Amino acid sequence: MAAITVDFQLCFIFILLGLFSLFYCGLPLSPPSLPVIGHLHFLLSVPCYKSFQKLSSKYGPLLHLRAFNSPIVLVSSGFMANEVLKTQDLNFATRQREVPIMERSLLFGSFSFVSAPYGDYWRFMKKLLVEKLLGSHSLEQTRLIRAKELKTFRAMLFDKAAEKETVDVGKEMMKLTNNSICRMIMGRKCSEENGEAEQVRGLVTKSLSLAKKFLIASIVGRFFKLVGISLFEKEIMEVSQMYDELLEKIMKEHEENPDKKENIDMMDVLLEVCADDNAEFQISRNQIKALFVELFIAGTDTSAQTTQWIMAELINHPEILKRLRKEIESVVGETRFIQETDLPSLPYLQAVMKEGLRLHPHTPILARNATEGCKIGGYYIGQNTTMIINAYAVLRDPDSWEYPGEFQPERFMTSPSKGKEDERAQLALNYIPFGSGRRGCLGKNLGYIFIGVAIGTMVQCFDWKINGDKVYMEETGEMALHMAHPLKCTLVTRINAASFESADL
Ligand code: HEM
Ligand SMILES: *[C@@H]1O[C@H](CO)[C@@H](O)[C@H](O)[C@H]1NC(C)=O
């Protein structure tokens, strides 16, 4: 009788141990939370990437959180991020899914490409985007468009220098990127006269401010829907409506003038697929519109803000600016303007861009969804878990980067010698300003082009002056990292533009 009791107890202990390791030990550590809402207050705090960074430096690179009942795993090291974004990216190739209430919106809705689940539609569109817009071959074909826009940008800077007017770098960059993208995707400018341009700018800014609300909504949306609050629905639908009107007009123009075959743009390509009953994949008008909205959001502010941050760093580090200028002068020469094709021969400029993106990643937080249960870094991640990857923390992780808070482009000037192979692999692992893997940024090359020619032009042609001796680098923004005090400078021409112009022709 006694023996049976002992066996039973042992058995019980084993079962308990088993359960414990399956359901408890296997999960990543969870920091202290509040009743009911769990860790929601961290997500709501401003800016959340900073509170998350504090959490991870205290408790570790893989943490288990929850918002109400929704499980969230916070990822904060290069190694763990790489597991999610690259090694197991198929399982995390779907972003946070939309909340049902937003079904009809062009923004974050069910027509979206950026939040489309990994599947046929996403694969079809991605292929189109790479082949017709963002791949290196198509970028070559649209080089002239960007060269024209760069020329306008440059002329504007020379004018402002002559008039001693202040330049708002972020704002002017936004014009450059949005004009370029407008012309690349729909073959025309968003015209100044009828305010379309301003409209697009306003909408992009508005969309970005909605992005965090959207992330929270998509994590806790189901709960809120239960209690009958449709989160931010009105705000989002309003913005969506404005985009819709603008794009419908532009689509009609394309359909009415299926003109010049030689100038086929992205809109023509998509409309053709849309009208073709035998196309590999049936896409709708709303899907086209949503894609364009997302290209504006993904392509304009990202490069514009990054350029602004980098210019600010260069003004605060005159010795780096000097070295960069020397490189440009020795590679481009002193008789013509820098252009896109120079970028591959300017390694220091590339290092400056990389370092700028490391310290000021436009998208500090990435959010993915676990399609199936799996293991990351030895821990169990349940199905449908929201993965929050804190790119900001990864890019400033003191375990991966020497002097993580310092602007030191030299860290990216690795020589091509063999011994550095490991070092470069390590760099790549920890370097995620564009995300990584299947779902990583599709516009990375275009982004580097926008930033490269703009920084190159600004450094080559002008000296930059600010009020005071340092640019104030305070951050603002939630899902997008902006400068709290936009960079405003006066500039002094340092080259003989007239002789440059003639060499340029
Ligand atoms: C400095 C410039 C840019 C930065 C820092 C940036 C950053 C990012 C990041 C962090 C993501 C999410 C990646 C992930 O989840 O792993 C992303 C996605 C994306 N980006 Fe960019 N981006 C930039 C420029 C551009 C440009 C110029 C375009 C195109 C016009 C673009 C188009 C996209 C698209 C379409 C996606 C979604 C990809 C998908 O869901 O499959 N980006 N970008
Ligand atoms: C878009 O382009 C126009 C010029 O066509 C420019 O003036 C405007 O500011 C731009 N809008 C944005 C989003 O910056």
Ligand SMILES: *[C@@H]1O[C@H](CO)[C@@H](O)[C@H](O)[C@H]1NC(C)=O
């Ligand atoms: C995850 O979501 C899918 C689809 O909504 C559902 O069928 C499944 O039961 C969910 N899994 C868990 C563990 O909640």
Ligand SMILES: *[C@@H]1O[C@H](CO)[C@@H](O)[C@H](O)[C@H]1NC(C)=O
């Ligand atoms: C993750 O994806 C599944 C299936 O697509 C979905 O049912 C679930 O709601 C998603 N989870 C979150 C938190 O978005």
